[in-house]
Amino acid sequence: MAMRNVVRQFLVGCLLVLGSVATVAAEEHPNVVVIFADDLGYGDLECYGHPEFRTPALNAMAAEGVRLTQFYVPTPYCAPSRGTILTGRYPWRHGVWRNPTPDAGINDVGLPPDELTIAELLKDAGYATACIGKWHLGHRSEFYPTRHGFDEYYGILYSNDMRPVELIENERRAEYPVVQATLTKRYTDRAIDFIRRNRERPFFLYLPHAMPHKPLAASEEFYKQTGTGLYGDVIAELDQSVGQVLAELKAQGLDEQTLVLFTSDNGPWFGGSTGGLRGMKAVTWEGGLRVPAIFRWPGRLPEGVTVNAPCGTIDVLPTVLSVVGLPVPDDRTIDGRNLMPLLEHGQLPADRPLFGMRRNRLACVRMGRYKLHVHTPKGTRYMADASKWIDPRGPDGVTILAPFEQYRPNQYPGLLTGDAPVDMMLFDLDADPGEQHNIAGQHPEIVVFLKAEYDAMLEEFPPAIRQLQRR
Template structure:
């Protein structure tokens, strides 16, 4: 119970408490169990209906709605209104229902005359799982390659954010928190370190990134440092390299009917020239993402001064990470 969302700042909550593939999962309303095991085909519909009701109930004052759909995380499921209706398989059905969900939110905002006084942010949490399409980027979910980290974000606020912009400024999900606080007139907490930055100047004026660097972390270690066009993989392991470079590499833990969605076998180390077996770190890799977004050309040896600068940033950030996280096992 100590980890319930209602004990961490949320006034109300509807949802499953963890990933939908940790089956069977339960559906909670606040701290009350509603359904166990939950019928996942109904989740998108139920979340949407509760979100609409929440907006209606709070239309007279400021509100914050966080709507993280379980779909399209696997196992996939769609409600009766969308199942087998898209003509593009189950994944297409799920996406069509999510599209409907977004439409219902916007329709409600318009009907309540809240459309021009509401900031809406739409984003993903990570890249696709094994077998998904990264549009040519290396890696996938759970890796530090661009295919695992880079996701789209859409911000909409009529009259405040110019429409139809395409912005390639480097930012992160950690920036959403201070951005929302600033627009709501709420001070950013001063009693703790807040790594995020206010993105509103970027969204409204295409200002430069407010970050000197952005970092990716897995477990208790920082994995990459991104500064300007440069990205340094500080602790790449053969497993990470294979996941990024192996075109036929998929999750070896399957099959379970859900995990594996690509008809390939796991690539072996001898199929990847130059890659060593095991989990010991391999030499650091540096990429210029402006010239090499697919992270195919390691230029660490050609730019030792960039490696040194990014390693300095890495050590400074690593020193700021609380010992409770650094020593986590």
């Protein structure tokens, strides 16, 4: 806590040299909007190749901005990924490497108080801040978004299938049980209201939607209206939400003062699409770790550009700080780097390793075109007996209110083909993005090189987590 206060005082002092923090003008310090979908697959959007789902707003966002094709999260599941996008740090640094889960009794996991989030750094610089949607970085009061730099919070503190599913407004229960069909609309309305109320000052809006995490639910305007099933209905409403937020920025004259990022926390669940990648949510194949990402900033970023360089959510915090003119904290390791040179000018960054974690283990490392799975990539546990699977967290009409026609394991979202999983698998992702052919035997020198990068990062693990590493 003491160190965090020192950092805060330093950042505020820098701003005081330029003028009063209380009177920071929006035109001098750009707004930032991060829209974070839940379990949205790499192939779930029309602009990423989905053959049926229509996403006109996100198509337009990509046409007006920069679309990334190799954007990674650090884990193929929720909470650690959310900690990383807000801190710029891998899970083994920010401390959330597993999911807080109230109905499984995992209540002591949350983002530590000495972690610095984008919201904290921008709030201290005079920004209005709001988190609207899924938090999943701790559901005890000491972990709440309002304790991590957000002026306002409205949403579910964890996944929308974890009981009790309840809406929290700031720090109090606002609704139980939750009518999930109206979640996307309500989150969008709240986001628009926040933009309107803060149009005269700089703001940071973090909009982590519930959808398309199961149980899928859509409002009457979209339910059974797209002809592409419940998943397609949900995607269509999510797309409309993005369009409404962008339209509000334009209506308020803030379009050219606002950086907007749309991305996802991990790969898809059943019914979604990885766009031809292997695996899905919960596994470290590309289908679990590679997600769509679109950056848009009219007048600042180029239009209609596709970037193929590997990068990820670790880069969001340093990119945002660069945009708003704040220094990156130097009292801790920030794993990400500023992407603005890449986004603005296409300047390819130097190669660096990107790491993936699953449960308590560092699982894989990507660098350049190659990816090494040090540990055997696991399949989903539901596939062995898919026909008899019953979701214990499915809609019940009492505690979880959502349509009963949810997707099942036979509607697998990614490739199930390819060489059998073993330890130390190597793939050339430029030639083989679907991870079908293990080339470790053909390139032992690359295996050795990537394993050395893996081992070096493992040495940076806190001792308590390093001791949990198991074969």
